Amino acid sequence: MSIGRSGQSTGRGIEVRHLRAFLAVADEGNVTRAAARLRLTQPAVSRTLAALEQHLGVRLVDRSTHHLALTPEGVVFRDKAAAAVAAFDEALDSGGLHHWPLRLGHAWSAFGPYTTPLLRRWQERYPRTPLELRRIDDRTAGLTRGEVDAALLRGPVEAPGLVTEVLYEEDRVAAVAADGPLADRAALHLTDLAGETVVLNTVSGTTTIALWPPSARPAATLTVANTDDWLTAIAAGRGVGVSAASTADMHPHSGVTYRPLVGAPPVPVLLARRDAPGHPALPKLVALAREVVGRGGG
Known part of the structure; x- marks a missing residue:
């Protein structure tokens, strides 16, 4: 498939716009908000999403509730789509295009005393990739449902398909x-x-x-x-x-x-991510989290 600078394919099949529409729906959990984010009409986003699902032969989004949720297949595909869009943007213009946000979930207390240092240093070093901190009341802070790319969790986590790293312990x-x-x-x-x-x-x-x-x-x-x-x-x-x-x-x-x-x-504080390629900025997040803890947040 040949893709032009506008993100449109020159032949039949999936185009970058299909991936962007899916990612917007996955992030917003709502077609109307996704359409506003993309500056498209709601029917256009719905048609684009349906076309993507038809091409792949799987249902990516569960539409049975008001707040749309990713299916298990959608969770897996989101990691691939985010990596593909980020690589596409980087290939076109490594110095100027907006990078897809990196979503960091937590159920409560985020990164504790290291929260502010982590957010500030990320903004200083990677200003073109927003780090979005999201509180989600769930044992994996939305990670297994595909609502975030990584999560700060406390205590042991037994959900399958996750990679975890203990960053520090809290009394x-x-x-x-x-x-x-x-x-x-x-x-x-x-x-x-x-x-x-x-x-x-x-x-x-x-x-x-x-x-x-x-x-x-x-x-x-x-x-x-x-x-x-x-x-x-x-x-x-x-x-x-x-x-x-x-x-x-x-x-x-x-x-x-x-x-x-x-x-x-004590309670172990973990940085968790899915056992998949995921967002391309994940290695930078892992490295920065280790650095912030190693320096005591200073």
Whole structure:
């Protein structure tokens, strides 16, 4: 297939515009927003996406919900499409064309104290490739669904098809109601929480009842689906929580007091990506993340 400078093929088959339309839909999760981003009409984007799927012989996007989601085949194809478009743009004009954004997911607390240094250094070194930080309440922060290119995750991740690297470890903290008796303590132990109801984020959190020894496990738990609900429940005195230390800095709350949790194992912070070629800037992200941690964020 021959492709001209405009991105149009000179023969039959898939053109770069098909890939751009698919990538826009994958990023926005909505055909209308994708059309606005591409400055096209909604019917034009829908036709382009349908033509791509027909050519490939697979369904790339699940249209059964209002918020479009990639199918498993769409997740795999997105990595290939992003790499192809980036290579095409680079080949035409390595000095001037806009690079496709690199989407970095997280479920909460991002990169902890290293978040700002990472974003600033990326902008300084790679200004033509935007690094978009996206919070997604999911155990893999949207990575397995193709919503992001890489993700900052906490705790062990067992999802298949992912490559993970431990960047550093965080101590754990206890989160208690600011007006409760436990807030007066300088530090807490797991046993101090055993008599309380423990609030567990079962969607994206890392704390489970298994953190406590069998002989001293809390008698009651309260499950929530995200960090905001977790904080609200603790502030209301409905229970206590356990999280990584960066939560105290990234999610301050007037009704919640954080205290060091003595004797609890640390939480590993991982950089995860799919086991596929992926976005061409991923190696740069991995290298920069290691550098920022190595320099202590300074």
